[in-house]
Amino acid sequence: MAFTAITSVSALAEITPGVPISREAAIRLIRCPDDGLPELLAAARAAKERFKPGVITYSRKVFLPLTNLCRDYCGYCTFRRDPGDPGAHTMTPDEVLAVARAGEKLGCTEALFSLGDKPELLFPEMRETLRHLGYRSTLHYLEAMCELVLRETTLLPHPNPGLLSAEWIARLAAVSPSMGLMLETTNADLLGKGKAHDNAPDKVPAKRLRTIEEAGKQRVPFTTGLLIGIGESPEDRVDTLLAIRDLHDRYGHIQEVIVQNFRVKPSIPMAGWPEPSHGEMLRAVAVARLLLPKVNIQAPPNLSAPYYDDLVDAGINDWGGISPLTPDYINPEKPWPHLDQLRLRTGAKGFSLQQRLPVYPEFLPALVARPGLLSEKLRAAADGCGLARTTRAA
Numbered sequence: 001m002a003f004t005a006i007t008s009v010s011a012l013a014e015i016t017p018g019v020p021i022s023r024e025a026a027i028r029l030i031r032c033p034d035d036g037l038p039e040l041l042a043a044a045r046a047a048k049e050r051f052k053p054g055v056i057t058y059s060r061k062v063f064l065p066l067t068n069l070c071r072d073y074c075g076y077c078t079f080r081r082d083p084g085d086p087g088a089h090t091m092t093p094d095e096v097l098a099v100a101r102a103g104e105k106l107g108c109t110e111a112l113f114s115l116g117d118k119p120e121l122l123f124p125e126m127r128e129t130l131r132h133l134g135y136r137s138t139l140h141y142l143e144a145m146c147e148l149v150l151r152e153t154t155l156l157p158h159p160n161p162g163l164l165s166a167e168w169i170a171r172l173a174a175v176s177p178s179m180g181l182m183l184e185t186t187n188a189d190l191l192g193k194g195k196a197h198d199n200a201p202d203k204v205p206a207k208r209l210r211t212i213e214e215a216g217k218q219r220v221p222f223t224t225g226l227l228i229g230i231g232e233s234p235e236d237r238v239d240t241l242l243a244i245r246d247l248h249d250r251y252g253h254i255q256e257v258i259v260q261n262f263r264v265k266p267s268i269p270m271a272g273w274p275e276p277s278h279g280e281m282l283r284a285v286a287v288a289r290l291l292l293p294k295v296n297i298q299a300p301p302n303l304s305a306p307y308y309d310d311l312v313d314a315g316i317n318d319w320g321g322i323s324p325l326t327p328d329y330i331n332p333e334k335p336w337p338h339l340d341q342l343r344l345r346t347g348a349k350g351f352s353l354q355q356r357l358p359v360y361p362e363f364l365p366a367l368v369a370r371p372g373l374l375s376e377k378l379r380a381a382a383d384g385c386g387l388a389r390t391t392r393a394a
């Protein structure tokens with residue numbers, strides 16, 4: 001079916017404020033032609049304003065690449081290493097604490113732990129590293145490092161460790177207010193030979209959905225999202241958003257959905273792959289907003305530079321984690337914008353930039369109601385609106 005501006009405008013006419021659009025409308029809109037794009041963006045921006053008016057948030061964070069060893073080989077990844085590769089590294093507890101303390105001095109409130117998925121299952125070198133550190137697995141080590149940062153600093157951990165069992169979700173939830181796992185896509189064909197998820201056993205969509213669902217059963221505020229441009233179709237993008245929406249409808253735990261665009265790098269297996277266009281990214285963000293009108297939608301500004309402020313027009317309400325200290329280890333060639341720049345450009349779009357915690361304000365009351373160290377730290381970190389208590393200008 002050819003999509004014209006008229007068919008996409010008729011999809012917009014079906015929008016009821018605050019009510020998610022249908023799959024059929026989403027598919028028409030994500031394929032809208034260029035002359036239908038301004039109306040799509042206007043509808044998405046209006047939906048964002050009904051949800052969280054006047055404000056765009058970000059999380060001031062430090063990035064802690066606990067280990068870049070990983071048993072998966074995603075075709076777009078620059079982060080992962082095998083043991084012995086240049087730059088292969090597992091952080092020591094002293095390194096973790098040094099970075100967290102440096103971030104604390106710069107007003108950071110999030111310690112984002114990013115790491116490869118279960119490297120010890122593939123690499124004896126990682127088993128030896130963990131034995132030397134005194135831990136049985138990477139997840140045991142991660143749990144201890146989250147607890148260390150929580151206890152010793154004012155930062156709040158947000159771990160992204162890959163697939164998790166019910167037991168590990170519960171254990172990590174005791175030492176971090178929120179956690180994340182990108183769903184990326186529901187298209188299992190991308191696990192095929194030569195595709196983005198070839199030789200990436202942890203990227204089976206059904207397994208990732210199970211982790212996100214288990215987090216929902218345990219009421220853990222959860223960050224997830226989709227990757228744009230790794231071989232999926234526009235319909236796949238809609239179906240991935242619908243799978244997230246379905247879990248959120250059942251459990252109410254999806255605190256944010258990240259819409260992340262693939263960026264090509266010379267060193268990756270997908271080095272010859274085309275990047276998604278800026279227009280594709282804007283359509284995906286806008287459709288995410290209309291499918292999930294009451295969920296926080298985030299897009300990373302560094303991956304859409306220099307035109308990242310267009311993402312505000314597509315309905316995001318959050319820029320994600322921005323670090324004044326550590327590079328984006330996942331996309332090291334794409335530095336985060338300076339926070340002053342981000343504030344200026346967000347302001348030029350008519351919004352104030354405000355610093356949030358890794359957990360969003362609407363999820364905070366349930367967490368602070370539970371006694372313990374996590375609750376105490378959250379109370380100390382949050383202001384009266386549930387955002388970051390800080391006197392530092394954004």
Ligand code: SF4
Pocket residue numbers: 070071072073074077078079080115116117200202
């Ligand atoms: S994207 Fe994540 S799971 Fe895939 S190879 Fe990189 S670190 Fe491993």
